[in-house]
Amino acid sequence: MLGDDIEIILHDVTDLENSVVAISETNLSGREIGSPVTNLILKMLKEGRAQNKSFITNYEGVAKDGKVLRSSTFFIRNENNEIIGMLCINIDYRKMERVIDYLSKFVGVQKIAEKKTAPTVEHLSPSIEDLAKASIKEIVGGVNIPPERMSQEERLEIIEKLNENGIFLLKGIVSIVAEELCTSEASIYRYLSKVKKVHGSV
The missing domain is CATH 1.10.10 (Arc Repressor Mutant, subunit A)
Known part of the structure; x- marks a missing residue:
């Protein structure tokens, strides 16, 4: 439904070492079923930063091959409000950037500001x-x-x-x-x- 430039991954965080339990056919990150959680999720779980969050969106994810993706994570909780899973969406936005760059040059619009570096980089390791x-x-x-x-x-x-x-x-x-x-x-x-x-x- 979302096209070839979006990857969706389902995580089970009760098994951190084999967290990925389902992944869409549009595999952008190079991960597979049985891959572990990411460095960002480990850090959030360690610090307890995810306890009061339902989701984190639009941060930078980096695949093993160096491909930069725009990532978002939605937390799945049980009846005790404990995080048991996550739904992660990764978007390859490079085509959109090329289109925007082309249109900007075509109509003569200069970029107002350079893209800001995301504060957190997630490593999508397989x-x-x-x-x-x-x-x-x-x-x-x-x-x-x-x-x-x-x-x-x-x-x-x-x-x-x-x-x-x-x-x-x-x-x-x-x-x-x-x-x-x-x-x-x-x-x-x-x-x-x-x-x-x-x-x-x-």
């Missing part, structure tokens, strides 16, 4: 491993230090930010994070223990 890699890459950012050369303090800072973003809500994530940071699972658990002592929770 697997837990991809989600971990994207989250670590986002946190490390422009720091030009290979993981194998990071100090304990630098790794601890990354673990603390990953924890704040809810990445450790996923089962089996510790081994993936350990591999990405070139350290052992035992070290990751030690870092998490230190975070717990400072903040009182993991």
